[in-house]
Amino acid sequence: MGRPSMAAERTEQIMQATARCLQKHGLAGTTLERVAEESGLSRSHVRHYVGNRDDLLQKFANWLYSGYEAEFIGRIAGADGRDKLPIVMDYLFSTGFLPISDDDTVIRELITAGIADERIRVVMQTHYTQAIQSVEDALAAEHPEASPGARRAVAYGLWCLAMGNSMMAELQLPVASGGLVRAAAESLLERLSRHG
């Protein structure tokens, strides 16, 4: 064996720096140099540990979503029965004091990257497919009598509501921070309560 590997720590450093960069400077502004600066390492370090810029973004997507898988998808799968839906609703429409979570910006930038880069896109496709499925599972636990088609539409609707609202919030549109999405989301949910 040679010198012990710093890869694990360094990669973590770099990923977190990448997140901060995406948040502060957007996708185009997330250059290897800036990530290096933000992480306190040199650009050569970044290249050494994660490769070129495309590699960086792809690894970052994996890193980010594997975190979410534990935090969201995992938590829903772990919760039982009627505990699921409140978790989902809070996650999608948490109306805390922060208008948007820090991650929302990062995610949107990543989506932009995914439109151009297939590897990133695939990561996001599989993640989002799972996430929407989790929403559907939560709905199924709450409304087992509803039709699968209706559940699917509502699940996807909730998801789109959350994504769309996050976009509007990033534009600092006043209407985005008034809890109006949550009202719309509740309306969607009512459909499942009404006709079985």
Added chain:
Amino acid sequence: MGRPSMAAERTEQIMQATARCLQKHGLAGTTLERVAEESGLSRSHVRHYVGNRDDLLQKFANWLYSGYEAEFIGRIAGADGRDKLPIVMDYLFSTGFLPISDDDTVIRELITAGIADERIRVVMQTHYTQAIQSVEDALAAEHPEASPGARRAVAYGLWCLAMGNSMMAELQLPVASGGLVRAAAESLLERLSRHG
């Protein structure tokens, strides 16, 4: 007077080239050089007529949305009564064969630009405020008996649904092209039919 100004035609050329660039190469790839190439003019031309890159994007935002104002907001204001809502629904959820309209990509890139640049953001804020108001007007025409709060929530909900779905469509998520949003949107509408 000197030589007659070509500003009007040239600007139009440049704006259309900018749209094509945003669509093909994204925000980061929309450089003055590429816009010049796409428009058939020289980079000096672009600089001469629209200024630097930030100026270009701001002028483009104005140009794009003044077009939409005529096409969408204007059309709704012009339609009478119960003709409004179908126009809105078609505009937001047109389920044609194209998974997404050409402009959707451009708009999303512009939103990304608006997050960083305040001048662009202001343009988009005012436009979207008006657009959501138009949706609300259409709902008011169809459901005059519904409560204003409910209408507002549904209007904003429809808008978010459309935005979120457009994002998912750009990621080529299969679920985005199945007409599922439209189903969710119809569910939202039902809320206004039910309790006045």
Added chain:
DNA sequence: CGTTTTCTTTTCCGAAATGACAATCAATTA
């Protein structure tokens, strides 16, 4: 020790984009 492995630092090159400036050309009007 010395070898091996990995980390770390440094240097170089090329491409692309921006900003600024200058010079020439063309059309209109006095």
Added chain:
DNA sequence: TAATTGATTGTCATTTCGGAAAAGAAAACG
């Protein structure tokens, strides 16, 4: 015809980024 206004073209310097490679330093292990 001359002056003026704006169009058109071209050039230069600077910056930033990305990609690649080389060389040195540090730690484990036999």
